[in-house]
Amino acid sequence: MKKLFLILSVMSLMVFSACTQLYTTTINVEKPALGDTTEVFTYIAGKDIFGDIEVIGSIEVNTNSQKDCNMQKFENDAHDIARAAGGNALIVQEIDLQFTCLNFTGHIAKITYAEDTALIDRKSLKEIWSNRFDPIEGIYESTGPNLKNMEVGVLKNNTGGYSLIYLNGTANEYRSLWREGNLKAKLSNTGAINTFKTTWLEHNRTYDTGYLISFSDGIMSLINTESEINQPFIKMYPTQNSFTSSSGSGFAISEQGYVVTNHHVVEGAESITVKGVNGDFNQPYAAEVIVTDQRNDLAIIKIDVGDVDIEPIPFQLKRELSQVGNEVFVLGYPLRATMGDELKLTTGIISSRTGFQGDITAYQISAPVQPGNSGGPTFDMNGNLIGIVNAKHLGAENASYSVKANYLINLFELLPEEMSLELMNKAANSSLADLVESVRNHVYIIEVD
Template sequence: MLFFNFFTTNAQTTTFYGTSKVQSDGHTGALYEVKIDRSRDLTFVTIQQIPTKNLRRLTSAAPSSDAKIKSGNFEASYLGELQSNGNIERTVCNDNLGWNNAKIGEKYNETFVFNGAIPPGLKDFSLIDAGSYSGCRGFGFSNYTLNNPDNHPKTNLTETTLRQKVDEQNDGIVGIYEDFDKDGYKLGCVKDGQTYKLVYLGSGTYRNWWKVGDVKAILRPSATTGVFKADWYMANKSLNNDTYVFFDGQTLKTVTNLKDGGNEESSYLKMYPANSNFSSSGIKKSSGTGFAISSNGYIVTNYHVIENANSIEVKGVNGNFYRKLSAKVIVSDERNDLAILKINDPNFTSLGSIPYTFRQGIADVGENVFVLGYPMTYSMGEEIKLTNGIVSSKTGFKGDISLYQISAPVQPGNSGGPLFDKNGNLIGIVSAKHSLAENAGYAVKISYLKNLIDLLPQTINQPTSNTLNGKVLTEQVKIASNFVYIIVVNDK
């Protein structure tokens, strides 16, 4: 037995008043009323029987266990009968329930509950009862018209116009996403003021009540970048206010908490805009890694990352990967593959207190080291990546004394990232990997960066205290990653 608090005021009701009657032996039966309660995801069907003569026994109109309602291609199965005390009790036609001494002309109403709310906009209605294995069945009704307006929120977007909006708004979140499940949804995400909307563009399962441009969800930002609380419209367009949506730049994930205590999870792959190595102007675009050396916006990367750049932008400042801040080259050293940038964006305030310091002296062979960076963001996403290893040699390619050789794996996109020793001291800047050797990467020694800092047109406040020292690696990474950024080139 299920408990249910009676109809809510927002139920969509169609009353037929029993005008179309089905004649039976000694009584009539008619569809009296249909109530759609989307807040509880239920549909209530009231059947009215009227004796045409005095009856010693009037049998209940309870359907068989296989009864269902149908509207469009939406179907909902029989759940039970609504009792006068507000409970829903599973009754079926072979229970032989009913009334004794039923009098001619009196009205006997029963309300039966079906497990699903008919979606808005569907207006045809049928109650189908094929009967039970024992041969009993309830009433069947077909070709009724519901008062069920399509009041679902909509946009005027098609896939074509949504793509145009995505091109205008492209911030790493907006785009077109397809469910990994072939029967799932195709959704567009667009920005709407301070929020985002997910827009229905199609589905692997045909649902004739969903139309292209219908709103699938309205996202409200949280305190965590890329995480949203959502007003999420379920498959039958009932509203769920307890859904969480996560973006990581390449995928979208949803977790919907259900009323029965369970949850539903879905994952979507970003299909548009496709990752491309060229900007809209046709100039090759790329990305690398950089890290902070001063709170007032000075960032280090490799010279080859920004070489011949028409535009330079920084992502990840203060943990925000959906905002790009413009930057410019202040001083560079092509020979040693170093460049110092400065953020010159009007929206920039501060990088915060730098938690690491420059190591004094040369690291020894065999010392433990770790690398932070953003390799191959087009396929690996924009979450920071950690690799670790040792100092393999105090010299680099062909004995270059400006470089360390390290065993920590590095990939395209790691260029410009920091190399730390086990105490969180900065000892180098990742610059390259050996294409013909496994786990052989190179990093420019920190002393060459110090020389370049001396050439800056103004003195900067270099970091003076190392808060990473004494912490375990996981804590070092959590702290340091807030000061390691994606350097985006030629994306304007």
């Protein structure tokens, strides 16, 4: 009797197993089927996905009746079911490991992956960097095994942190989810220098806020202590000689072709070209460095104007110190790659009579400046030259620096030709628009190779 009971029990188990359904689906939202080539991705519940998720049904995969445990086939079949229901993702909710082959239940979902409003490709990044220098910005390539040959661009954002821009190298199975210029990570400042709290987008576009990124000597390190990740990236661009040309601003101080700019604008230049003489930007003029003051970041160059007569200088150099609160304006040619070659005006006040870290040679001004403004003039509202723009504070809003104009006097004395220090101010007591109009033809673009 016991033997018969045992035989019947085994037979019942076999019948039950044979009747167990491998795939059970419930569809709650009707969607048109997706094409056979549409990729479906599997996610584990609890992971944050960078996009909008619409659950359209559920699926249960029960493998108890299967002799061969081919999980890849089971997953592919589940993807086909999801695709036929209009879904492009499976979000696994539960996994049963009690049997030789695992069972799982999950949601069939339609995910609309978040796209950036403006993709920034490699070419656009290089154009941005050509007009400014930040030691962290650039293109980095991974060197470790986890993200081998991935390329990202590091771009400073408006909040003082950085964004990582995907350029190339995600895992093959997820290539359809990425385009050059997609956001790869957001970096937020911490109390440690060059170390940033990071929200990192994984290959499958889930995101993890548990990362840190640090920069040191051209190496970017991606760190996640929980996952024991320490992935190095090496800076590949810009190299020391990547930028074949750069540009700054300058201004005329004599009718003989002498032009003031910053030392750092022309330092190491093999050739210098000046544009905008007498307001003509179609006629470039070659220039050479005549005298420099590296300590105060000043330089005087001279253009070969030939038979061209430079218009008389309409402003004068102010010897006396200006006062905190005095209104000022700045002229120059910032970010030409994106802002064009038209002269740009910004206004502000003198915030301090000392510059960065108390530097007595400079003013701190609130007039905003950008890369390309370097070497441009700072005027007061009487049209007097009071300074030469040379820097901005990267960690503060509207904190710019302008070398005091009276530091030019020593350079004048070193010129081979006598320079009049009392330049005539033809624009005193004019409106701001008239002041700008009176001096605009004397503010130049300085291009350096």
